[in-house]
Amino acid sequence: MIAVMFGPPGSGKGTQASRVAARLGMLHIATGDMLRDEVARETALGREAEPIMRSGNLVSDDLVVRVIESRLAQPDAAKGVLLDGFPRTVRQAKALDEMLTGKGKRVDVLVALRVPEDVLRERVLRRAEIEGRSDDTPDAFAQRLDTYRAETEPVLEHYTDSGTRIEEVDGVGSIEAVAERIVKALSGHRDAVQAQ
Numbered sequence: 001m002i003a004v005m006f007g008p009p010g011s012g013k014g015t016q017a018s019r020v021a022a023r024l025g026m027l028h029i030a031t032g033d034m035l036r037d038e039v040a041r042e043t044a045l046g047r048e049a050e051p052i053m054r055s056g057n058l059v060s061d062d063l064v065v066r067v068i069e070s071r072l073a074q075p076d077a078a079k080g081v082l083l084d085g086f087p088r089t090v091r092q093a094k095a096l097d098e099m100l101t102g103k104g105k106r107v108d109v110l111v112a113l114r115v116p117e118d119v120l121r122e123r124v125l126r127r128a129e130i131e132g133r134s135d136d137t138p139d140a141f142a143q144r145l146d147t148y149r150a151e152t153e154p155v156l157e158h159y160t161d162s163g164t165r166i167e168e169v170d171g172v173g174s175i176e177a178v179a180e181r182i183v184k185a186l187s188g189h190r191d192a193v194q195a196q
Helices: 013-024 031-040 044-054 061-072 090-102 117-131 138-161 175-195
Strands: 002-006 027-030 081-084 109-114 165-170
Touching: 002 013, 002 138, 013 027, 013 081, 013 175, 027 031, 027 061, 031 044, 031 061, 044 061, 061 090, 090 138, 109 138, 109 175, 117 138, 138 165, 165 175
Parallel strands: 002 081, 002 109, 027 081, 109 165
Antiparallel strands: none
C-alpha cells in the first residue's frame, strides 16, 4: 500500500507519519530525510542533489521522484509506504503518479489531516517557542498557509478526481488520539489492498 500524509503547515504530518508508519510496519518516507541520506551515502542521485541542496535551492521534482523510485525498490518498502512531505504540488503528484504507473502501482490512499486555522497557528507558534524554528513566526506561518492553499491544497482535488481513496482525519487532540484515528483509517484500507 502506498499512502500519502497530507495537511497544512502545523497539522502534524511529520509527527504522525513516523508514529503511524512504525505502528503499521510501513516505511516512512520523508523526502527531505531521504535526499540527505542519498547525499550521505554518496549515491549517484546524492551526488546530483548535493550541489543543489548546498546552494539552498530546491531539487527538481524529477530528482525527488527518482529518489522515491529508488527507495521503493528496496526490500523494506514491500510492506507499504507512507509518504510525508511529497507531493506538494499537482505537478509533483502527476510526476509521482506517472512513475508509480510505470511500476504497476498507484497512490492507494491519502490521509488528509483536518485542523482549524486557529489551532494550526497556535501549534506553529508554540513550536517556535520550544524548538526556536525561525520559519515559525506569525508572518512566515501566514505565508506558508497561503502557499499551501494555492499550491498544495489542489493536490487533494487531483487525487479525489483520480479516484484515490481519501481518508479525512480529525487532526485535533493528543498526538496519540490522532495517531489512533489514522491507524484505524489506514488499517482497514491496507487489509482491502492486500486482499486484492
